[in-house]
Amino acid sequence: METRDLTLLTDLYELTMMQGYFKRYKDEDEIAVFDVFYRENPYNGGYAIACGLEQVIDYIKNLKFTKEDIDYLDSLNTFDKEFLDYLANFKFSGDLYAIPEGTVVFPREPLIKVIAPISEAQLIEPAILNFINHQSLIATKTSRVVYAADGEGVMEFGLRRAQGADAGTFGARAAVIAGCIGTSNVLAGKFFGIPVMGTHAHSWIMSFPDEYTAFKNYAKLYPNNCLLLVDTYDTLNSGVPNAIRVFKEMKEEGIELKKYGIRLDSGDLAYLSKEARKMLDEAGFENAIISASNDLDENLITSLHIQGAKINSWGVGTHMITSKGWSSFGGVYKLAAVQDEEGIFVPKIKLSENTEKITNPGNKKIYRIYNKDDGYIRADLLSMNDESYIEDKDLELFDSVDTWKSAILKAGTFKLRELFVQVFDKGNCVYESPSVMEIRENCQKELATLRPETRRLINPTLVPVDLSNKLFRTKMGLFKEMSGKVL
CATH class of the missing domain: 3.20.140.10 (nicotinate phosphoribosyltransferase)
Incomplete structure (x- = not known):
């Protein structure tokens, strides 16, 4: 640095x-x-x-x-x-x-x-x-979040909500030390040699004529890391079906699906994840990741586990980088x-x-x-x-x-x-x-x-x-x- x-x-x-x-x-x-x-x-x-x-x-x-x-x-x-x-x-x-x-x-x-x-x-x-x-x-807050995730990957997504550039960058460093698998903060990745990761925003979907076209274009760009945000319009009636359609087309084109899945960023995460899991499994995509974000912390993650949520990847931002509660x-x-x-x-x-x-x-x-x-x-x-x-x-x-x-x-x-x-x-x-x-x-x-x-x-x-x-x-x-x- x-x-x-x-x-x-x-x-x-x-x-x-x-x-x-x-x-x-x-x-x-x-x-x-x-x-x-x-x-x-x-x-x-x-x-x-x-x-x-x-x-x-x-x-x-x-x-x-x-x-x-x-x-x-x-x-x-x-x-x-x-x-x-x-x-x-x-x-x-x-x-x-x-x-x-x-x-x-x-x-x-x-x-x-x-x-x-x-x-x-x-x-x-x-x-x-x-x-x-x-x-x-x-680091202490992150350790609690990672503990609640119980072995499922936690990504640090807090830069835009941190109290300034230093808090976002050094906070990402501390979060990775305490167990996060990576950060969305590219500057932190450069400074500290830590993995950077992320998907796309709702604006990507909204910039295309329709959701399917947005997913298809994203998949072509990043076939080996294709995590699609499915809650822009209607998660279960539009988002997940369009994601499945794209995954099927990728498979038919001979593209090996390595890291792929969906991200939920709003709504009833427990219910939506369980329904999405059924839909993905029935379509033959049992290995698809279901990632969740939306103001998560250790208490909400614990609650979602108790409710049987089918989430296996977590993007945690605001409440971790600002240490909600302390x-x-x-x-x-x-x-x-x-x-x-x-x-x-x-x-x-x-x-x-x-x-x-x-x-x-x-x-x-x-x-x-x-x-x-x-x-x-x-x-x-x-x-x-x-x-x-x-x-x-x-x-x-x-x-x-x-x-x-x-x-x-x-x-x-x-x-x-x-x-x-x-x-x-x-x-x-x-x-x-x-x-x-x-x-x-x-x-x-x-x-x-x-x-x-x-x-x-x-x-x-x-x-x-x-x-x-x-x-x-x-x-x-x-x-x-x-x-x-x-x-």
Whole structure:
């Protein structure tokens, strides 16, 4: 994808804080740890899908204040010359760790960890959240839609209803990562190497003297991918019979029918699909696809399955690309630790009257724990970065809020995996992003590690995210210390 200058894709207060840090520290900034995490699964589901890391990488790689940027900031009459001179030579110099894209994730665990001079870490906050929040939301919504389709192909058709070009293009990327078989967005296909697909509009039918002629001309153009939109006039009395007529003529002409069928875009999709299936089968076209569109989402697809609809291909647009039912992923970026003069990270905590807004302090890492017998995720464990766990030793897990909810996992019954990969080392990118289709393949493997009870759309079983004893004690100690200071 073409590189864009997004250096000023930040909030003004990040730059005013940067100037404050610059004046405070002068020669050497304080090193800080920031965590990117979210607090609640979208749609009250059982999980989310991490997405958007590649755009974070591209953004940080290309961070550079141009002369035009400096001139604009100078025109705000907010920043002094010394600070603007510093920005003119700015380069990100920190470390960044992340959970790879396509990974299933859970609330309150860091998706990204930034370790950098505090001014640098502050600058990149808004852009990171912009990329991660949007694509993770669309990927999570798509995963639900694909789950409802139950193995039947889902195509992403949302470009024209997306909130802008970036939302349509990067949303298509996220949708394919989460399981869509392709997108209608040609620009996304070019940028990300993902399949592009589509049929034709009602206007194609209406531009010809009659429906049959429109179908016939389309079939001649695309005999190997002939999906005919049958609801322009009368689905069962005109559309489907004319489609069958064209399919028969193609067969008589010796044209091999590879990918062919009909698309329904209005009306009672359950009834129409069942009647169309009977008509196609009676005409000898048992392999014909019946595709449906028309403001679909996971709930409507589930309902159509319950009604016995004979649809085996889905085009989903508006409600997927705009994340109907959940408008924001809710990811946040919080300070977790600062480095003292001896190079030790001192944990920091944010307190709140809302329990879910109290942060987990310290420089942390994440272990994913799998059952050895079935491969399902048992829990995630947040620990301090200097802690380590092994599979041949018993492991204690407990809920950090309801501490009586605990378990001892016996040695040899579980597998461990550290989730973080290092992406930047002292400002240098040390990670190569996989292709979108490789991430998609990994995402399908990730989803297979979730129990069916966690994937279900309503009242899912939640995967616990537990704290190590050391992290828990640190958090409680800071909580008591800071609560006393507040009082």
